[in-house]
Amino acid sequence: MALYLSKYGKILPHLQRKKGFLGxxxxxxxxxxxxxxxxxxxxxxxxxxxxxxxxxxxxxxRRFESVRADKELIPLQSASDPQALNFPGGIVxxxxxxxxxxxxPEERMHCYRxxxxxxEIVSSNFVQIDKDIALKMYKDxxxxxxxDTVFYEAQRQGRISFYVTAIGEEAVNIASxxxxxxxxxxxxxxxEAGVLLWRGFTIQEFAxxxxxxxxxxxxxxxxxxxxxxxxxNYFTIASTVATQIPHAVGAAYSLKMDGQxxxxxxxxxxxxxxxxxxxxxMNFAAVMEAPVILFCRNNGWAIxxxxxxxxxxxxxxxxxxxxxxxxxxxxxxxxxxxxSAVHAARxxxxxxxxxxxxxxLTYRAGHxxxxxxxxxxxxxxxIEWWRAAQDPVARFRxxxxxxxxxxxxxxxxxxxxxxxxxxxxxxxxxxxxKPSVEEVxxxxxxxxxPNLADQEISLGxxxxxxxxxxxx
Amino acid sequence: xxxxxxxxxxxGLVVLSSRRACSRGLSTGSEELISSRGIGxxxxxxxxxxxxxxxxxxxxxxPRSYVFGEDVGFGGVFRCTTGLADRFGKQRVFNxxxxxxxxxxxxxxxxxxxxxxxxxxxxxxxxxxxxxxxVNEASKFRYRSGNQFNxxxxxxxxPYGAVGHGGHYHSQSPEAFFCHVPGIKVVIPRSPQQxxxxxxxxxxxxxxxxxxxxxxxxRLAVEEVPEKDYMVPLxxxxxxxxxxxxxxxxxxxxxxxxEQACIEAEKDGISCELIDLKTxxxxxxxxxxxxxxxxxxxxxxxxxxxxxxxxxEISASIVERCFLRLEAPVSRVCGLDTPFPLVFExxxxxxxxxxxxxxxxxxxx
Numbered sequence: 082m083a084l085y086l087s088k089y090g091k092i093l094p095h096l097q098r099k100k101g102f103l104g105x106x107x108x109x110x111x112x113x114x115x116x117x118x119x120x121x122x123x124x125x126x127x128x129x130x131x132x133x134x135x136x137x138x139x140x141x142x143r144r145f146e147s148v149r150a151d152k153e154l155i156p157l158q159s160a161s162d163p164q165a166l167n168f169p170g171g172i173v174x175x176x177x178x179x180x181x182x183x184x185x186p187e188e189r190m191h192c193y194r195x196x197x198x199x200x201e202i203v204s205s206n207f208v209q210i211d212k213d214i215a216l217k218m219y220k221d222x223x224x225x226x227x228x229d230t231v232f233y234e235a236q237r238q239g240r241i242s243f244y245v246t247a248i249g250e251e252a253v254n255i256a257s258x259x260x261x262x263x264x265x266x267x268x269x270x271x272x273e274a275g276v277l278l279w280r281g282f283t284i285q286e287f288a289x290x291x292x293x294x295x296x297x298x299x300x301x302x303x304x305x306x307x308x309x310x311x312x313x314n315y316f317t318i319a320s321t322v323a324t325q326i327p328h329a330v331g332a333a334y335s336l337k338m339d340g341q342x343x344x345x346x347x348x349x350x351x352x353x354x355x356x357x358x359x360x361x362x363m364n365f366a367a368v369m370e371a372p373v374i375l376f377c378r379n380n381g382w383a384i385x386x387x388x389x390x391x392x393x394x395x396x397x398x399x400x401x402x403x404x405x406x407x408x409x410x411x412x413x414x415x416x417x418x419x420x421s422a423v424h425a426a427r428x429x430x431x432x433x434x435x436x437x438x439x440x441x442l443t444y445r446a447g448h449x450x451x452x453x454x455x456x457x458x459x460x461x462x463x464i465e466w467w468r469a470a471q472d473p474v475a476r477f478r479x480x481x482x483x484x485x486x487x488x489x490x491x492x493x494x495x496x497x498x499x500x501x502x503x504x505x506x507x508x509x510x511x512x513x514x515k516p517s518v519e520e521v522x523x524x525x526x527x528x529x530x531p532n533l534a535d536q537e538i539s540l541g542x543x544x545x546x547x548x549x550x551x552x553x
Numbered sequence: 554x555x556x557x558x559x560x561x562x563x564x565g566l567v568v569l570s571s572r573r574a575c576s577r578g579l580s581t582g583s584e585e586l587i588s589s590r591g592i593g594x595x596x597x598x599x600x601x602x603x604x605x606x607x608x609x610x611x612x613x614x615x616p617r618s619y620v621f622g623e624d625v626g627f628g629g630v631f632r633c634t635t636g637l638a639d640r641f642g643k644q645r646v647f648n649x650x651x652x653x654x655x656x657x658x659x660x661x662x663x664x665x666x667x668x669x670x671x672x673x674x675x676x677x678x679x680x681x682x683x684x685x686x687x688v689n690e691a692s693k694f695r696y697r698s699g700n701q702f703n704x705x706x707x708x709x710x711x712p713y714g715a716v717g718h719g720g721h722y723h724s725q726s727p728e729a730f731f732c733h734v735p736g737i738k739v740v741i742p743r744s745p746q747q748x749x750x751x752x753x754x755x756x757x758x759x760x761x762x763x764x765x766x767x768x769x770x771x772r773l774a775v776e777e778v779p780e781k782d783y784m785v786p787l788x789x790x791x792x793x794x795x796x797x798x799x800x801x802x803x804x805x806x807x808x809x810x811x812e813q814a815c816i817e818a819e820k821d822g823i824s825c826e827l828i829d830l831k832t833x834x835x836x837x838x839x840x841x842x843x844x845x846x847x848x849x850x851x852x853x854x855x856x857x858x859x860x861x862x863x864x865x866e867i868s869a870s871i872v873e874r875c876f877l878r879l880e881a882p883v884s885r886v887c888g889l890d891t892p893f894p895l896v897f898e899x900x901x902x903x904x905x906x907x908x909x910x911x912x913x914x915x916x917x918x
Contacts, residue, residue: 317699
C-alpha cells in the first residue's frame with residue numbers, strides 16, 4: 082500500500098499544474114482528500130482502499146470517450162463488490178495482503194501419459210486409434226529411425242555434408258502428424274522430418290534434398306535436412322530458430338478468415354522458447370485468436386545447453402497461462418499421448434479459434450546435428466539410459482504386440498526393408514546431377530531484376546573463360 | 554527546413570517527364586493521369602491522405618488483404634489508416650501488440666497464404682526488431698523453398714526521415730540496411746501523387762516490399778492526386794528536372810531540397826538534371842547512366858549518414874559504367890556519421906547550401 086501512496090502523491094502536484102491533463106477531472110474534492118488523508122492513509126489499509134475507490138469516474142471515463150461514442154461504457158465500479166475495480170483490462174479484486182506470487186508452483190505441472198514404459202495402457206482418457214493408423218504410425222517411426230541412422234552414417238562417410246537426426250523423438254514426430262489432417266499447415270523447426278514422412282514425402286525425396294541434386298524441390302540452395310514441400314503443406318525448414326512460430330500464427334489467422342476447417346502447427350525446441358519470436362508469436366496468437374498448435378519438443382538440450390541454463394520456469398507449459406493460451410504437458414515418448422493431445426488441441430484450435438500450447442517432454446537421444454558430439458557435454462550413460470528405457474518406438478511396439486498387431490517377424494522385415502530403401506535412395510540421389518547454375522539467380526524475386534541478369538552473364542563468362550565445371 | 558509553400562509548389566510541379574520520354578522532353582506521367590482524357594478527377598491532398606486512399610483502394614480491390622500495426626485501428630499516429638477499420642472491419646484492419654518482430658513475423662505468415670499483408674511499423678526507427686524476420690525470413694522465403702512458397706504479398710510501411718524535431722529516434726533513414734538484402738524491394742515516394750501509385754504497386758508486387766514514407770511530407774506536401782486506382786511502376790527512376798551540366802539523384806523528401814539547390818544553381822548558369830530513384834532496390838541504373846553520360850557529373854544526396862549509405866552503391870555503379878565520361882568525382886551530400894541530433898538538425902542534414910556548394914565544386918572540378 083505504501084507504494085500506491087507515494088505514486089499518487091507524486092501524481093498529485095503534476096495534476097495540479099496541468100489543469101487540462103485529465104480534462105474533466107474536478108480537482109478540489111479529489112486533491113483535497115489526498116491532502117487531508119495524506120498521513121492517515123498509511124495507517125489503515127481500509128482508508129487507503131477507500132481512497133483508491135474514490136478516484137473519480139471521470140478519470141477513467143475520458144479514456145472511453147476517445148473511443149466511439151456509441152459504445153456502452155462498462156460499469157467502472159461494481160455496485161455489489163466495492164472490493165474490486167474495473168481497471169483497463171478488467172475487474173480486479175483488491176487484497177490487503179502484501180503477498181507475492183511464488184516463482185515456482187507448489188508442484189510441477191503433471192505430464193499426460195497413456196502408455197506405460199512396458200506398453201501398457203495407464204489412462205482411460207485417450208483417443209482410440211484406428212488399427213491401420215496405428216500400424217502406419219509404427220512403420221513410419223521405424224522408417225524415421227532407420228533413415229536417420231543411415232543418413233547419419235552417410236554424412237560420416239562424407240557422402241552428404243550435414244544431417245539432423247530425430248532419434249528419441251519419433252513419437253513426437255509421427256504421432257503428432259498422425260493426429261492432423263493434410264489441410265493443416267506445418268511450420269517446422271528442423272527436427273520434424275517424421276511429420277513430412279507421415280504425409281507422404283518419399284525416402285527418395287529426402288535423399289534428393291540432402292544431396293541437393295536437381296530433383297531437390299529447394300533447388301540445392303540449402304543445407305541437407307532443410308526440407309520443404311508445398312504439396313504436403315510443409316513449409317520449408319530454415320536454420321534460424323523459432324522464426325517460424327509467428328509465421329504459423331499469421332497463417333492460422335488466414336485460415337480463420339478464410340473459414341477453413343484447418344489449423345496450423347508449429348514445432349520448436351526448448352531452446353526456441355527463449356527467443357523473442359516465441360514470445361511475440363504466443364502473444365499474437367492469443368490476441369488475434371489464431372487456430373495454431375504451438376508444439377514444443379522439450380528434449381532437454383539446446384546443443385550443449387541443458388534446460389536449467391535455458392530457463393527457470395516450470396518448463397514451457399506454464400508459459401501458456403502467462404499469455405492467455407491453453408496448454409498441456411505430455412509424455413513426448415508416448416505415441417498415444419501425443420496423438421490424443423494433438424487431436425484434442427486441433428479440435429479446440431479450430432472450433433474455438435484459439436491457440437493451444439503443447440509441451441512434449443522427451444529426450445534428444447542423438448547429437449544436435451552431425452556437427453556435434455554430445456558426449457563432450459553429457460554423460461554417455463545418460464544418453465544410453467534414455468535410448469533404452471524411454472525409446473518411444475519400443476514402447477509403441479510393445480503396445481502393438483500386446484494388441485496382437487505386431488510380431489518379431491514383421492519387425493525384422495520392416496527394418497530390413499527400410500534400410501534397403503534408404504541405402505538405395507542414397508545411391509540414386511548421389512548420381513543425379515546438381516541443378517543448373519541458372520538456379521542461383523531464379524526465385525530471388527518472382528522475375529530476375531536487371532542486376533541479376535547482369536551477374537548471370539558475368540558468372541557465365543567466368544565459367545566459360547576458365548572452363549569451370551558448372552555441372553558440379 | 555523548407556516552408557509548407559515550397560512543398561505545395563513541388564507538389565504542383567507534377568511530373569515533368571518520365572524516363573522514356575526525357576529525350577524528347579515530353580511531359581508524361583501524372584499530367585496524363587490528371588487530364589480529362591485520363592483517369593478522372595483529382596483533388597489536392599496531402600501525403601497521409603494519399604497513403605490513406607491507396608490503402609482504401611488496396612483493401613477494396615482485394616478481399617484477402619489486411620492492414621495492421623500499432624495503433625492503426627483508430628487511424629494511426631499519422632492518420633494514414635483513417636476510416637479503414639470502420640469500412641473494412643476490425644478483422645481486416647487491426648491493432649497489433651507492441652512488437653515489431655511479431656508484426657512482421659505474423660505478416661509473413663499471412664502473406665505466405667497468398668494474402669496481401671500490409672504491415673505498419675510506427676516509425677522506421679523501430680523497424681530493427683523486425684530486421685531478422687525481414688532479412689532471414691521474408692527476403693529468402695521464396696528462394697529457400699525453390700519457389701514452392703513465397704511471401705510476395707508482404708508490404709511493410711514505415712514513416713522515415715527528418716521531421717524538424719525528431720532527434721535520434723523519430724528521424725532515421727534506415728534504407729541502406731535494407732538495400733543490402735537480396736529478395737526484397739525498397740521503395741520511397743517523393744510526393745502524395747507518387748506515394749499513392751507507388752504504394753499500390755508495392756502492395757500488388759509479388760515480392761516483399763519495404764515502403765518508407767517521408768514523414769515530413771505527411772501534412773506539408775499537398776498535390777493533385779487522382780481519386781482513382783492507379784499505379785506507378787517500381788524500379789523505374791524518373792527525371793523530374795532536365796539539365797545538362799550535372800546529374801543529381803535522390804529520393805523522398807530530400808528531392809525538394811535538391812530541387813531548391815538546382816533552381817539556385819541555375820542562376821549561376823549551371824543546368825542541373827534531377828532524378829527521383831523511387832525504387833532503391835532493384836534500382837534503375839540505366840536511367841541514371843544515360844543521364845550521367847549526358848552530363849558527365851553525378852551528385853547523390855540522402856539524409857542517411859554518408860558512410861555506407863545508398864549513395865555509395867550508386868556512386869560505385871555509375872563509376873563502373875561511366876568512368877571515362879565522368880568529368881569529376883561523384884559527389885555525395887549526405888547526413889553526418891552521427892546519430893541524428895536534435896538541436897543540431899540543420900547542421901546534420903544535407904541542406905540546400907551544402908548541395909549548392911557541392912554542385913559548384915563538382916562543376917568547377
